[in-house]
């Protein structure tokens with residue numbers, strides 16, 4: 001294992017499938033490592049069983065070294081076994097990593113605090129940006145910490161209802177830790193010419209690591225809605241007027257290949273569509289090529305989840321709706337009249353369109 005403290009990415013994989021967040025974290029980690037200086041590398045820690053070519057793929061996607069813990073005890077995610085494996089690997093390193101990154105996913109949100117608590121270090125959750133910088137502590141509050149700290153992790157995340165960006169630091173302890181939202185960081189792209197080291201590691205478990213046991217895993221089918229991967233998202237808001245309104249949304253989405261149906265929180269809270277479809281601050285962050293918002297007002301909490309879409313098309317009957325302030329194309333009208341026309345227009349233009357034609 002490398003003896004220069006670098007950036008460690010905890011890999012998020014589900015039943016042998018790499019989650020996109022891992023590739024995004026590797027992209028962010030490479031940028032951070034570059035800012036930390038020459039010779040600082042990115043390590044990926046992958047835990048599971050029968051991982052196949054995943055370690056190699058992690059190298060192709062940006063890891064300089066992949067530490068592989070492939071044991072039957074890790075076939076299914078469980079807090080205590082994954083905690084034990086992570087800590088055993090980190091403790092075996094000549095020096096702890098400077099930074100540890102996890103996805104702000106169900107697994108990452110469970111595991112990261114366990115690791116942070118073990119090392120008594122800070123953890124910033126749900127970051128949307130990561131950077132490296134300096135911090136000068138003047139010491140009124142805590143004179144013992146007076147000084148200038150270099151190479152601090154700037155863990156940046158929205159706060160106060162997304163109206164402010166907070167830069168959170170914790171340079172007094174290593175590792176510095178953060179979880180990052182899915183769909184926000186940019187992967188560096190798979191390159192089969194990239195080379196790296198693959199280091200197998202065996203964990204010795206304790207009896208107490210098995211005091212809780214996974215008996216059965218039942219996947220919620222609704223959570224398989226892949227908003228993150230979709231190239232076109234058609235989203236419905238409260239302007240739909242009821243759950244049946246989503247038929248219009250689905251109908252428009254059906255003309256595109258790689259499309260998915262999104263929703264505002266108000267429709268989810270009203271029970272019109274499952275939470276897995278929600279876009280926004282407390283839902284998913286997406287960046288498709290086209291985002292079509294039908295009857296969505298464009299509240300800040302929705303906007304933060306979709307404003308990075310390449311093209312935003314909004315349909316709203318209120319010409320003063322906030323969504324028109326940031327949509328690339330705005331149509332003032334009744335969505336029930338406009339959506340079928342849009343569908344026909346897209347269908348006709350597919351002969352020349354470059355995105356999502358079926």
Ligand code: FAD
Nearest residue numbers: 237238239264265280281282283295297301302316317335
């Ligand atoms: P509304 O604001 O009611 O807007 C409906 C729109 O439809 C209106 O603009 C109206 O003019 C238009 N309309 C009505 N009828 C038609 C028609 N026939 N044709 C065309 N247009 C029509 N929201 C999210 O979406 N995602 C989140 O993750 C999220 N997280 C939140 C977290 C917090 C802490 C809080 C406080 C709020 C959060 N919200 C979130 C809620 C958010 O503030 C808004 O309430 C919500 O986004 C509004 O949803 P909406 O646009 O569908 O509904």
